[in-house]
Amino acid sequence: MDGFEFATNEYVNDMTIVTLETAATETGTKDFIAVGTTIDRGEDLAVKGATYIFEIAEVVPDPAVSQRRWYRLRLRCRDDAKGPVTAVCGLNDYLVSSMGQKIFVRAFDSDERLVGVAFMDVGVYVTSLRTLKNLLLIGDAVKSISFVAFQEDPYKLVLLSKDTHRVCVTNAEFLFTESELRIVTGDEEGIVRVYEYNPQDPDSQDGRHLLLRTEFHGQREYRTSVVVAHRTKGDPPIPNSRLLTGSTNGSLASLTILxxxxxxxxxxxxxxxxxxxxxxxxxxxxxxxxxxxxxxxxxxxxxxxxxxxxxxxxxxxxxxxxxxxxxxxxxxxxxxxxxxxxxxxx
Structure with missing residues (x-):
């Protein structure tokens, strides 16, 4: 058991495990813990933020004391920001983080610093970041969701589609089956919405607008979620998925594809x-x-x-x-x- 003590005026907004490039392993990648924080500086100064990269390091036990292995957190990098870092996630061995209305894609250089490779201005205040392969889903507190693709040659974030209505999105997630992909969001009123990206549909304006397919009042605000893959006995290449969500009242809910x-x-x-x-x-x-x-x-x-x-x-x-x-x-x-x-x- 180990931990890290932040300053008394620093608060964690988001935390996730990300896979980043590193020279310390044979595969060239390793899992790290990424944390986005807000630093409160009082009522006279604007808040700031920071991005932390932690490594889970194995400690060699002392045979004279105990033979059991244990692990500790090792801070590898801290990157200060001019605003609160509201969301973090991993994308193709890069770190994606948000600062207010900006999205940054960074590479972990020499296991000691974050180097920016791409950025984009979206919405007003980013609340959620989710990735699927090279696709990025961005939830915003005012301008709903944006569907973005990331390319590496040259480095660029490309806006594929977005929701044109004003919705305070608190959480957004991908939900998929073998043949279809849907986008599920929750807002501050507890409403669950399902969107579709379909450039062939005339209502999507050549794919520029996401299509709202379903609305369901969950009666509770969903703040976090995780997608669980489900493989059947046939073991298909792409499994079905179930979305597990957690709400502010402590309850759990699931959304399953039938x-x-x-x-x-x-x-x-x-x-x-x-x-x-x-x-x-x-x-x-x-x-x-x-x-x-x-x-x-x-x-x-x-x-x-x-x-x-x-x-x-x-x-x-x-x-x-x-x-x-x-x-x-x-x-x-x-x-x-x-x-x-x-x-x-x-």
């Missing part, structure tokens, strides 16, 4: 449960999840199912379960199999 047949069955089941089970406090479960959006003709509610509502099906008597499934043209076994696959451990 195949089309299971989604249709569970969607029909959800409709029957809304009409046939007792509503909590006489509140309609469907209206509870609807998001007001003045830019669309009708609510975009068809893309996400309510797992809390579907879980009520397990608690029904068997004869009621059979009655509900008969009304949607399927049987109880198929519905339970779909539901167990969704809520089960991966």
């Amino acid at each position: 195949d089309e047949s299971a989604f249709k069955r569970l969607g029909l089941l959800q409709g029957q449960l809304i009409r046939n089970i007792q509503h909590t406090a006489a509140l309609n479960p469907k209206a509870f999840r609807i998001v007001r959006n003045d830019y669309v003709l009708k609510p975009l509610t068809r893309g996400i199912l309510d797992g809390n509502l579907l879980g009520e099906y397990e608690g029904l008597p068997i004869n009621r379960q059979m009655e509900v499934t008969q009304q949607i043209g399927t049987d109880r076994v198929n519905v339970l199999r779909d539901w167990i696959e969704v809520r089960g451990a991966w």
